[in-house]
Amino acid sequence: MSAYTDLMTFQRETEALGQVMGRLGWDQETMMPAGAAEQRADEMAALDGVLHARKTSPKIGEWLAIVDPEDAAGKRQVELIRHRYERTQRVPADLSAALARTTSLAHRVWAEARATNDFTLFAPKLTEVLSLTREKASALADGTGLYDALLEDYEPGTNEAELETMFDALRPSLVALREKILGSDRDVPTLAGTFEEAGQLALSDTLARAFGYDTQHGRIDKAVHPFSSGSGLDVRITTRTMPDDPFNCFYSTIHEVGHACYEQGIDTDYLLTPLGRGVSMGVHESQSRIYENQLGRSKAFTGWLFRQMVAQFGDFGIPDADTFYATVNRCASGYIRTEADEVHYNLHVLLRFDLERDLIAGRLDVADLPDAWDTRFEHDFGLKVDQPANGVLQDVHWSEALFGYFPTYTLGNVYAACLHDALRRDIPDLDDQLADGNTRAATTWLRDKVHRHGGLFKPRDVIERATGTVPSEAPLLAYLDAKFGQIYGT
Amino acid sequence: MSAYTDLMTFQRETEALGQVMGRLGWDQETMMPAGAAEQRADEMAALDGVLHARKTSPKIGEWLAIVDPEDAAGKRQVELIRHRYERTQRVPADLSAALARTTSLAHRVWAEARATNDFTLFAPKLTEVLSLTREKASALADGTGLYDALLEDYEPGTNEAELETMFDALRPSLVALREKILGSDRDVPTLAGTFEEAGQLALSDTLARAFGYDTQHGRIDKAVHPFSSGSGLDVRITTRTMPDDPFNCFYSTIHEVGHACYEQGIDTDYLLTPLGRGVSMGVHESQSRIYENQLGRSKAFTGWLFRQMVAQFGDFGIPDADTFYATVNRCASGYIRTEADEVHYNLHVLLRFDLERDLIAGRLDVADLPDAWDTRFEHDFGLKVDQPANGVLQDVHWSEALFGYFPTYTLGNVYAACLHDALRRDIPDLDDQLADGNTRAATTWLRDKVHRHGGLFKPRDVIERATGTVPSEAPLLAYLDAKFGQIYGT
Numbered sequence: 013m014s015a016y017t018d019l020m021t022f023q024r025e026t027e028a029l030g031q032v033m034g035r036l037g038w039d040q041e042t043m044m045p046a047g048a049a050e051q052r053a054d055e056m057a058a059l060d061g062v063l064h065a066r067k068t069s070p071k072i073g074e075w076l077a078i079v080d081p082e083d084a085a086g087k088r089q090v091e092l093i094r095h096r097y098e099r100t101q102r103v104p105a106d107l108s109a110a111l112a113r114t115t116s117l118a119h120r121v122w123a124e125a126r127a128t129n130d131f132t133l134f135a136p137k138l139t140e141v142l143s144l145t146r147e148k149a150s151a152l153a154d155g156t157g158l159y160d161a162l163l164e165d166y167e168p169g170t171n172e173a174e175l176e177t178m179f180d181a182l183r184p185s186l187v188a189l190r191e192k193i194l195g196s197d198r199d200v201p202t203l204a205g206t207f208e209e210a211g212q213l214a215l216s217d218t219l220a221r222a223f224g225y226d227t228q229h230g231r232i233d234k235a236v237h238p239f240s241s242g243s244g245l246d247v248r249i250t251t252r253t254m255p256d257d258p259f260n261c262f263y264s265t266i267h268e269v270g271h272a273c274y275e276q277g278i279d280t281d282y283l284l285t286p287l288g289r290g291v292s293m294g295v296h297e298s299q300s301r302i303y304e305n306q307l308g309r310s311k312a313f314t315g316w317l318f319r320q321m322v323a324q325f326g327d328f329g330i331p332d333a334d335t336f337y338a339t340v341n342r343c344a345s346g347y348i349r350t351e352a353d354e355v356h357y358n359l360h361v362l363l364r365f366d367l368e369r370d371l372i373a374g375r376l377d378v379a380d381l382p383d384a385w386d387t388r389f390e391h392d393f394g395l396k397v398d399q400p401a402n403g404v405l406q407d408v409h410w411s412e413a414l415f416g417y418f419p420t421y422t423l424g425n426v427y428a429a430c431l432h433d434a435l436r437r438d439i440p441d442l443d444d445q446l447a448d449g450n451t452r453a454a455t456t457w458l459r460d461k462v463h464r465h466g467g468l469f470k471p472r473d474v475i476e477r478a479t480g481t482v483p484s485e486a487p488l489l490a491y492l493d494a495k496f497g498q499i500y501g502t
Numbered sequence: 503m504s505a506y507t508d509l510m511t512f513q514r515e516t517e518a519l520g521q522v523m524g525r526l527g528w529d530q531e532t533m534m535p536a537g538a539a540e541q542r543a544d545e546m547a548a549l550d551g552v553l554h555a556r557k558t559s560p561k562i563g564e565w566l567a568i569v570d571p572e573d574a575a576g577k578r579q580v581e582l583i584r585h586r587y588e589r590t591q592r593v594p595a596d597l598s599a600a601l602a603r604t605t606s607l608a609h610r611v612w613a614e615a616r617a618t619n620d621f622t623l624f625a626p627k628l629t630e631v632l633s634l635t636r637e638k639a640s641a642l643a644d645g646t647g648l649y650d651a652l653l654e655d656y657e658p659g660t661n662e663a664e665l666e667t668m669f670d671a672l673r674p675s676l677v678a679l680r681e682k683i684l685g686s687d688r689d690v691p692t693l694a695g696t697f698e699e700a701g702q703l704a705l706s707d708t709l710a711r712a713f714g715y716d717t718q719h720g721r722i723d724k725a726v727h728p729f730s731s732g733s734g735l736d737v738r739i740t741t742r743t744m745p746d747d748p749f750n751c752f753y754s755t756i757h758e759v760g761h762a763c764y765e766q767g768i769d770t771d772y773l774l775t776p777l778g779r780g781v782s783m784g785v786h787e788s789q790s791r792i793y794e795n796q797l798g799r800s801k802a803f804t805g806w807l808f809r810q811m812v813a814q815f816g817d818f819g820i821p822d823a824d825t826f827y828a829t830v831n832r833c834a835s836g837y838i839r840t841e842a843d844e845v846h847y848n849l850h851v852l853l854r855f856d857l858e859r860d861l862i863a864g865r866l867d868v869a870d871l872p873d874a875w876d877t878r879f880e881h882d883f884g885l886k887v888d889q890p891a892n893g894v895l896q897d898v899h900w901s902e903a904l905f906g907y908f909p910t911y912t913l914g915n916v917y918a919a920c921l922h923d924a925l926r927r928d929i930p931d932l933d934d935q936l937a938d939g940n941t942r943a944a945t946t947w948l949r950d951k952v953h954r955h956g957g958l959f960k961p962r963d964v965i966e967r968a969t970g971t972v973p974s975e976a977p978l979l980a981y982l983d984a985k986f987g988q989i990y991g992t
Contacts, residue, residue: 024548025551028544028547028549029545029552031545032526032549035545039525043533043721045717045718045719045735048719048735048736051521051734051773051774052735052736054514055518055521057518058514058516227535228537229535229538244541245537246534246535246538246541284541
């Protein structure tokens, strides 16, 4: 048992240092003075060096060779540590370093290319990143495909074939649904006017609390791109405000609260261990999405939100709660993934999933990527991409070598819909509660079924245990059809 | 040259990690959610372990054995690294660990003892801390006395005898001055009424900017106890507000700006090296004090501040700038060091200096400390200590084993007065500038003479080079006599 204790002591320190690294990232986006960036890079590089040395320490290998915990949690801790250690061991140090250097540079070049709308500026760097990523995938692949090897970083246990089957079933239905909606003659109004920042932030706080965010173990600040950060007893979120779009603030807040409540809800026995974090990107996204969409954008809850907005801002031009519900859920074709509605969002993701698989497989050259993007986009969205910043250059992910990350967004939406079905089944009067702005039963259910387990079960098993069925895309499609069919009368 | 490069690369990483540790401390006092304390302790302990391992790494010894840089800055870098490394080597690891454990516990016991006004609660822990500190001093003493060995951590290059001579010359003059002042029949009014927080913070910002604080490389937040934190490109300060005492806010801000401008002003060539930080506690305090007192509490500058306060708060009951100047500098006997005026402050420090030297030398038992404190206090302040929280329990330092720290406060005041004499000599029209709230010539002088050098020169040499004379207590006494003689007509 002593080797297990030693291993876990070492691991806890590593996890604690990982939390420090996360806090530096939080600070950088919220508090750091503008002129401190250069020094901060040195600070983070130094801490990254410490973390890398610990994660590759031969001591871990020695402990792993002899540990044999008896309880399920201990076995799973060791399984996770072993899995990550073996992956770390497979990637040569010089390849890791080359990837870190290249992505750091590529990120800057990407930002410049996006600002100047010039893909050719980014192409050489993306080619380098892609080449190194394929090399890394080869090193990691353990009898699996390259893309499978990359997926493992974000959604352990899934694979390309499984996702492809699921997503191929989604795509035609989503395209058909969006065509129906856009062909509808229902007129859904948008918000007009401006909404003062203090009011947006006050209501954002109210929403965070309504969804059970614990400010004794977190805090809310502003950032350019909202995010959630940290695990355990210190889980912080950020939001943003735009004068003419308070929904951006409110639903960013609810989305990040979903991520944060997952982390805050994990059994504190798992604090600073591999089990003490959300189990995968997909399961994480399922929490942010079910908070944001299935609950936060439900007819019942938006009825309550409408009253809060009237109380905060007075008459803002939307006549009643029904209209408000439609406005919150208004569908429109657009270029940008992060601004997309529930119907279009997954089409954005599916496009990236298919293109990045082609890149990794070597079926698509970087030089041909913009054309491939634009062709696919026009097919699925009925719109011609007007400029690269609205197309292939819009997302940061590929510059950072995050190949395999995109599909977890849609997987999260799929999981959210599965959980939502089970939630509705277990809480028949959910809408009555949401209509009062009361999410307690829903968030307690999610905490019990998902959050508290942290990394104890494999990602897909979390959903299966919570819902009692094998996850599939069917609930998401049924949910979208019903919801938007009602709103648009299709 | 390669060993030097390797040593400095290693050292830069250590310094960067030290900055991260400082940022965690800042976060803890300003941003951290209340419920995160336990996890934060784990995070800081993990990082402390990393720092300790680096600071005691045998690699440093190997590099030090062969490096031989040719330029003055390189020689000084090596001198500082060698000095610290050798000291670290001299303290056995188990003694370091025992001190860390004991002071952590003693700090909590001290807080409880202070809250309940019960010295006997604290005495056993203080006895333990003292015993371990004496043990550490023995290990560090290199042919010097125990107290000298401790001083070296805060004010390298000075010693007990030197400070004793200087402070013994100060004490009777300060006692005589305070008696003259308190015997004066001049009536100096205090502030009355309350001052809203937003106005205090706005004026605090104005003051920080007036004194040259660079918010591109820093930020101002609120904290219970104001402090300055960080070096190089990210130097943050905190302040606090009390409704009935805006001077507390303003002069806390100016004081911390003094510390921060020192750090911000250091030559960026020294970034993340031993030369890239203020050279000693005494020189650091000289900067905070000259900003706060000789400049910030001058008649010329308070004339400008009076106008700012009237503009911010309207008529607040002080009729004119002359009365305001007296109010800002009002002298009164009081129990608490941190609330003391310029005349009483050093008497507080001298008391602690003498008592802690007696403790370290074994001339005074912990059990006899309260009596010794109260007797000395009554002699120097003409007041009987009414309760331990207002006497021997007021300061945190001894619970944290910071023996040798107190004298740097008064040394800072001594140095500030020396610098102030030289500053007045070099800038004859300083008062005309300060009367407009313009500190640029003064702060530029300090930057050139003190700040930019960082750790390049030994502490005392910094002052001697800046002023052209050997530092002595005479300028401080002359400054206090003149200033308070004028205010109190003595």
